[in-house]
Amino acid sequence: xxxxxxxxxxxxxxxxxxxxxxxxxxxxxxxxxxxxxxxxxxxxxxxxxxxxxxxxxxxxxxxxxxxxxxxxxxxxxxxxxxxxxxxxxxxxxxxxxxxxxxxxxxxxxxxxxxxxxxxxxxxxxxxxxxxxxxxxxxxxxxxxxxxxxxxxxxxxxxxxxxxxxxxxxxxxxxxxxxxxxxxxxxxxxxxxxxxxxxxxxxxxxxxxxxxxxxxxxxxxxxxxxxxxxxxxxxxxxxxxxxxxxxxxxxxxxxxxxxxxxxxxxxxxxxxxxxxxxxxxxxxxxxxxxxxxxxxxxxxxxxxxxxxxxxxxxxxxxxxxxxxxxxxxxxxxxxxxxxxxxxxxxxxxxxxxxxxxxxxxxxxxxxxxxxxxxxxxxxxxxxxxxxxxxxxxxxxxxxxxxxxxxxxxxxxxxxxxxxxxxxxxxxxxxxxxxxxxxxxxxxxxxxxxxxxxxxxxxxxxxxxxxxxxxxxxxxxxxxxxxxxxxxxxxxxxxxxxxxxxxxxxxxxxxxxxxxxxxxxxxxxxxxxxxxxxxxxxxxxxxxxxxxxxxxxxxxxxxxxxxxxxxxxxxxxxxxxxxxxxxxxxxxxx
Amino acid sequence: xxxxxxxxxxxxxxxxxxxxxxxxxxxxxxxxxxxxxxxxxxxxxxxxxxxxxxxxxxxxxxxxxxxxxxxxxxxxxxxxxxxxxxxxxxxxxxxxxxxxxxxxxxxxxxxxxxxxxxxxxxxxxxxxxxxxxxxxxxxxxxxxxxxxxxxxxxxxxxxxxxxxxxxxxxxxxxxxxxxxxxxxxxxxxxxxx
Numbered sequence: 103x104x105x106x107x108x109x110x111x112x113x114x115x116x117x118x119x120x121x122x123x124x125x126x127x128x129x130x131x132x133x134x135x136x137x138x139x140x141x142x143x144x145x146x147x148x149x150x151x152x153x154x155x156x157x158x159x160x161x162x163x164x165x166x167x168x169x170x171x172x173x174x175x176x177x178x179x180x181x182x183x184x185x186x187x188x189x190x191x192x193x194x195x196x197x198x199x200x201x202x203x204x205x206x207x208x209x210x211x212x213x214x215x216x217x218x219x220x221x222x223x224x225x226x227x228x229x230x231x232x233x234x235x236x237x238x239x240x241x242x243x244x245x246x247x248x249x250x251x252x253x254x255x256x257x258x259x260x261x262x263x264x265x266x267x268x269x270x271x272x273x274x275x276x277x278x279x280x281x282x283x284x285x286x287x288x289x290x291x292x293x294x295x296x297x298x299x300x301x302x303x304x305x306x307x308x309x310x311x312x313x314x315x316x317x318x319x320x321x322x323x324x325x326x327x328x329x330x331x332x333x334x335x336x337x338x339x340x341x342x343x344x345x346x347x348x349x350x351x352x353x354x355x356x357x358x359x360x361x362x363x364x365x366x367x368x369x370x371x372x373x374x375x376x377x378x379x380x381x382x383x384x385x386x387x388x389x390x391x392x393x394x395x396x397x398x399x400x401x402x403x404x405x406x407x408x409x410x411x412x413x414x415x416x417x418x419x420x421x422x423x424x425x426x427x428x429x430x431x432x433x434x435x436x437x438x439x440x441x442x443x444x445x446x447x448x449x450x451x452x453x454x455x456x457x458x459x460x461x462x463x464x465x466x467x468x469x470x471x472x473x474x475x476x477x478x479x480x481x482x483x484x485x486x487x488x489x490x491x492x493x494x495x496x497x498x499x500x501x502x503x504x505x506x507x508x509x510x511x512x513x514x515x516x517x518x519x520x521x522x523x524x525x526x527x528x529x530x531x532x533x534x535x536x537x538x539x540x541x542x543x544x545x546x547x548x549x550x551x552x553x554x555x556x557x558x559x560x561x562x563x564x565x566x567x568x569x570x571x572x573x574x575x576x577x578x579x580x581x582x583x584x585x586x587x588x589x590x591x592x593x594x595x596x597x598x599x600x601x602x603x604x605x606x607x608x609x610x611x612x613x614x615x616x617x618x619x620x621x622x623x624x625x626x627x628x629x630x631x632x633x634x635x636x637x638x639x640x641x642x643x644x645x646x647x648x649x650x651x652x653x654x655x656x657x658x659x660x661x662x663x664x665x666x667x668x669x670x671x672x673x674x675x676x677x678x679x680x681x682x683x684x685x686x687x688x689x690x
Numbered sequence: 691x692x693x694x695x696x697x698x699x700x701x702x703x704x705x706x707x708x709x710x711x712x713x714x715x716x717x718x719x720x721x722x723x724x725x726x727x728x729x730x731x732x733x734x735x736x737x738x739x740x741x742x743x744x745x746x747x748x749x750x751x752x753x754x755x756x757x758x759x760x761x762x763x764x765x766x767x768x769x770x771x772x773x774x775x776x777x778x779x780x781x782x783x784x785x786x787x788x789x790x791x792x793x794x795x796x797x798x799x800x801x802x803x804x805x806x807x808x809x810x811x812x813x814x815x816x817x818x819x820x821x822x823x824x825x826x827x828x829x830x831x832x833x834x835x836x837x838x839x840x841x842x843x844x845x846x847x848x849x850x851x852x853x854x855x856x857x858x859x860x861x862x863x864x865x866x867x868x869x870x871x872x873x874x875x876x877x878x879x880x881x882x883x
Contacts, residue, residue, distance in 0.1 A: 227733055231781040411776050
């Protein structure tokens with residue numbers, strides 16, 4: 103079935119044929135024909151944001167909470183350059199996203215025309231692939247290929263840049279969904295021999311660990327179910343990266359908590375001392391490994407990843423298995439079940455005993471306070487009061503993000519949207535809006551810091567306009583807390599520009615936007631205030647005043663190994679300050 | 691228990707560069723000949739901090755819009771693997787083959803070399819050109835342009851000698867390389883792509 107239509111119509115038709123119901127965008131000169139088509143149809147809902155970066159992160163939130171592709175639309179020049187952060191964020195976190203940008207007419211390209219930027223040039227290193235469409239004949243196939251590339255293999259952002267004259271031109275549209283335009287066909291199935299070898303290694307393990315990541319969630323619900331089966335089948339302890347939280351339930355018996363720089367004591371010590379490590383859909387990022395030459399020195403490492411370039415990139419592994427997590431786990435479980443391995447029960451019992459010893463450290467313990475709200479306490483209460491609801495959590499970037507990872511227990515995948523790889527402050531609020539629009543009845547909370555929230559605060563207006571009752575739960579300590587923590591630890595407590603002066607009154611700010619503001623500064627009032635926030639069916643800014651100098655522990659300082667963690671209970675804030683203050687004197 | 695002098699001052703773990711066992715590798719990359727494909731390849735090398743010693747690109751199949759890029763790069767073996775896998779990730783890349791791993795590949799380069807001089811120097815230039823099988827492609831009363839084809843090392847040697855024979859300028863094409871034997875790039879075992 104082919105039809106004649108304009109380029110702008112083709113864009114909308116391709117979105118419809120791809121099953122897209124919601125896109126996030128901002129109009130401008132070079133995309134007006136597409137916006138005109140949007141106006142004249144009802145199948146695709148357009149969410150008007152207040153800044154193109156917000157459109158990108160909203161599309162990411164939509165994608166991560168649904169498993170579908172997120173779609174963003176922006177104009178040429180500044181519209182496209184504002185999108186760069188969101189595209190890079192999606193690239194580093196492997197989020198399927200299609201971004202459509204307008205471009206000046208082909209005849210003006212290269213003339214420094216009004217709102218002209220070399221969009222494909224600028225976004226080449228921050229997309230999985232991109233195109234400048236130079237002929238109307240190419241447009242339908244490119245639009246559909248963009249979706250195929252964004253979703254197959256390791257997912258990522260794809261950008262299609264469409265000059266304005268191409269949007270006006272008429273051509274033949276064909277629904278080429280699923281047809282391949284390029285030769286891109288990543289392998290899905292893992293090699294059988296390697297999977298059999300993995301079973302042997304795992305069967306013989308005395309101190310095994312599963313180290314999982316966002317690849318499990320990206321692979322889909324089947325991979326998540328298979329991962330849970332694998333844990334049951336093997337009895338292995340399991341830890342996860344920030345990106346993988348929720349793939350295995352936090353209430354699960356074998357759960358060790360998150361690993362890495364701010365991971366739990368038990369997860370990191372188990373990583374360090376294990377004899378067989380099965381890395382599933384994670385990539386040995388520097389926040390995970392700590393000191394590379396001291397990373398899990400005694401283990402045989404199995405690495406399952408769909409991206410061959412992730413193998414041996416940071417850590418040399420013993421057994422790489424390139425393939426989709428879902429497919430590989432299916433084969434792995436089948437091979438394990440067929441082999442019926444006899445595991446060394448005594449060794450496993452000893453391993454769990456050792457892990458229980460580490461757990462007994464209770465590394466997430468903090469000093470409670472009756473007068474002021476501890477940030478950890480705020481997250482604990484937020485968790486307690488929202489866990490039995492249909493809740494989605496997004497975060498900004500910083501201490502609050504790590505406290506969420508530590509104190510909020512995720513039971514299901516696709517419930518936690520956070521900027522992991524790029525660490526983008528300003529991600530959480532637009533991502534929450536994208537998530538809320540995908541899940542209208544759900545409770546969507548952006549846990550934020552007072553600094554991060556101000557990076558994309560304008561999107562509160564988007565939330566109000568589109569009746570997205572997101573809650574921004576701000577842990578307000580008046581600092582860029584994580585920056586300050588590093589300055590305390592590494593720069594002699596010289597708090598260079600990490601104090602946020604002239605803060606807005608968040609309650610009145612919320613009211614100015616037509617949202618609701620709540621302020622709480624007493625632990626005794628916190629539960630009631632959170633309950634009130636949940637009850638309000640409108641966007642809320644919750645200004646939660648927490649103690650200003652709390653730091654995020656446990657922590658692996660830079661250049662240290664997993665077994666050289668700092669624990670929060672070892673030190674008080676005052677001790678940190680004075681200890682580093684003294685040390686700072688010798689740091690020239 | 692806290693930070694002591696001499697420790698990393700960075701939020702990142704700053705690893706000292708290991709002593710290098712770098713060597714040069716010749717990679718053959720089969721790509722779609724489409725706008726921007728060279729920028730993708732070059733951008734990948736600069737963005738991830740890899741070296742390019744030589745890069746040659748030309749369309750080899752007009753009908754199917756295929757180009758072959760020959761890249762000479764240096765690095766330790768894990769870096770070379772990483773480069774190949776990163777290249778393989780690019781959507782327009784069909785295949786990446788390491789000709790240096792595959793064995794003693796044929797490597798040829800063409801250079802045009804202009805020398806200027808009279809008398810003894812001019813005669814010496816001509817004698818050396820004959821010894822190196824360089825052709826004269828342009829001549830005036832006081833200049834020659836030689837064309838030489840060969841392995842890069844042979845061209846290096848010839849150019850070195852021409853420096854004493856009135857070398858004015860030179861242009862080199864970069865490397866063209868093929869594996870020996872009957873197998874072509876499409877039938878070679880893929881390491882990436």
